[in-house]
Amino acid sequence: MPPKPPSPPAAKSGSREASAPKTPSLPRQMGPYTLLERIGSGGMGSVYRATHNAASPAVAIKVMSESTRVNPVLLRRFEQEFRAASRLDHPNMVKALDYGEVEGVPYLVMELVEGKNLAEYVEEKGRLPELEAIRLVSQVAQGLHRAHKLGLVHRDVKPENILISTEGQAKLTDLGLVKEAETDLNLTRTGRGLGTPHFMAPEQFKNAKLADSRCDIYSLGATLYAAVTGQIPFGGISPLEAWMKKVQDEYPTPRSLVPEISERTDWAIRRAMASDPELRPATCREFVEDLTGRTTRKSFSAPENDKDSWYLRYLDDHGTEVAVKGSRAAVRRSLRDGLLGDASNVQASRSRQGAFLHLRDLPEFRDLIVVVPTPQTPTARPKEETIFSAKSVVDGNRSTASLNTIPLPPEGLHPQPSGATKEDTKFNLLRQLSRSTGHKALPSWVSFIIAGLLLVGVAILYLLLR
Structure with a gap:
């Protein structure tokens, strides 16, 4: 039996859905609530603006339609919505306040949010500025993260x-x-997908019963895609065509549609929308870190007196551990240039004594390490957007000389001097080296010419000595 309505709830003022005209046959009362106007409708029924009494704030009441309440599965979903929402107490999740039934008609009382939904917001304003879209989606990610933890x-x-x-x-x-x-x-039949095709993860098409948090992360990435580009992902095609394109990672990249979008946001969206769930962020928190490039872990915050320094440990080409210190920009530059060897061996910390983590676990550098699928589109991505994986850092365009033979370290990084004390064997806090370009690998065509000239020279020398 549904619970009896509690004392008048303190609901936040707001609007549930787009305004809809008043209905002459509008029921005036649902339990202790007075219905004022219908403000929206959906597959499950209608949503009304209502009050508990004249002195209480307005609330939103969702009332099941006659056609849906005779379906036992849909009825149980309606009850499940209240049970799930009532467990969540987060500023970025709409609160469920009450549940009741009048003459066999179930209703759900919710917090009323005055405003528009994101689809209406984008339709009215056009594609959103990148930072505004990230702010809104990050708020939703925080509420969703709480739901996933529950x-x-x-x-x-x-x-x-x-x-x-x-x-x-x-x-x-x-x-x-x-x-x-x-x-x-058992409200979802095996082999049946639930959700909205444009925003659903590809694996959810096959069996929504197996959907996990990474399905929500995919949908969150697709939502951000729509907000920053103003275009629905996989729009204008059938659900089957959408699924086929999703599993092939076949869609225009955000930057191919809007070149002003930053490389980081483009990468973060593509990672969240990867067809392989294992390539997506593991949590909503990680997705937000991907977008911002900053860790959310308080235990890994920078010291107050040294907010831009990073301490690195990695193995050089001879397997010798090397320790350096540098700014975030210097570390990123060295990673891009492939000067730190195999990136999978590099660990970083914010302090000399702090915990060292692999770069993949640090949002400040993760976008240079984690490779995500490049969507199959006619428009090629700019060269400067190349994402560096551990393999590409090793095999890419970098000096083949041993790091021990390089007279100066990667630009902006400071090595341990040979005369350091035992206390400073891990880190150098004293030397400030001038900028250095280091050794650069010769272009491949130059190497071929040199090799050819050497072969010609050897042949001539052989003929002369015969």
Whole structure:
């Protein structure tokens, strides 16, 4: 039996969906709530603006339609939406306040968010500025991260389910398709996909029952794609065609549509939308780190007096451990130039005594390490967008000389001097080296010419000595 309505809830003022005209047959009362106007409708029923009494703030009430409440599976999904939403208490998730039933008609009382959903917001304003889109999606990611920690998978993240308040706060709503890891309600038939094809992860098409948090991360990346480009991903095609393109990573990159989008945001979106779930961020927090390039872990914050220094440990070409210190920019430059050897062997820390992590685990450098699929589009990505993997750092365009033979270290990095004390064997805090270009590998065509000339010279010498 649904719980009895509690004392009048303190609901935040707001609007659930796009405005809809008033309905003459509008029911005036649902339990203790007075319905004022219909503000939207969907597959499950209609949403109304309502009040508990004249003194209480307005709330949103979702009422199941007659055609859906006779379906036992849909009825249980409606109940599940309340149960899941009531477990979540996060500023970026729409709150569920109450659940009841009047004469066999179930209703769900929710926080009312005054504003528009993200789809309407983009339609009205056009594609959003990159930083604004990242801000909104990052807020949703925080709420979704809380849901995932509670074992909830949303399975229908899309612009229409993200409400933007008049204060500019983003809130995720509509948990009607939520999956609870700890329960088995069997509300999804095996082999059936649930969600919205344009924003669904490809594996969710086959079996929504197996959807996990990385499906939500895919949808979040696709939502950001739509916000920064103003275009629906995989739009204008059938669900089957969309699935085929998704599994092949076949879509225009964000930067191919909007060249002003930063390389980092383009990379972060493509990583989140990778067809292989293992290539996506493991958590929503990691996705936000990918977007911002900054760690969210307080335990890995920089010292107050040295906020831009990084301490690195890596193996040179002879297997000898090398320790250097440098700024974030210097480390990134050295990685791009392939001057730190195999990037999979490089570890970094914010302090001399701090915990050292592999670069893949650090958002400040992850975009240079993790390779994501390059979507198959006619438009080639600019050369400067190349993403460096551990293999490309080793085999790419870098000096073949041993690091021990390089007279100066990678630009901006400071090595341990030979006369250092035992205390300083790991790090050099004293030397400040001038800028150096280091050794650069010769272009391949120059190497071929030199090799050819050497062969010709050897042949001539052989003929002269005969």
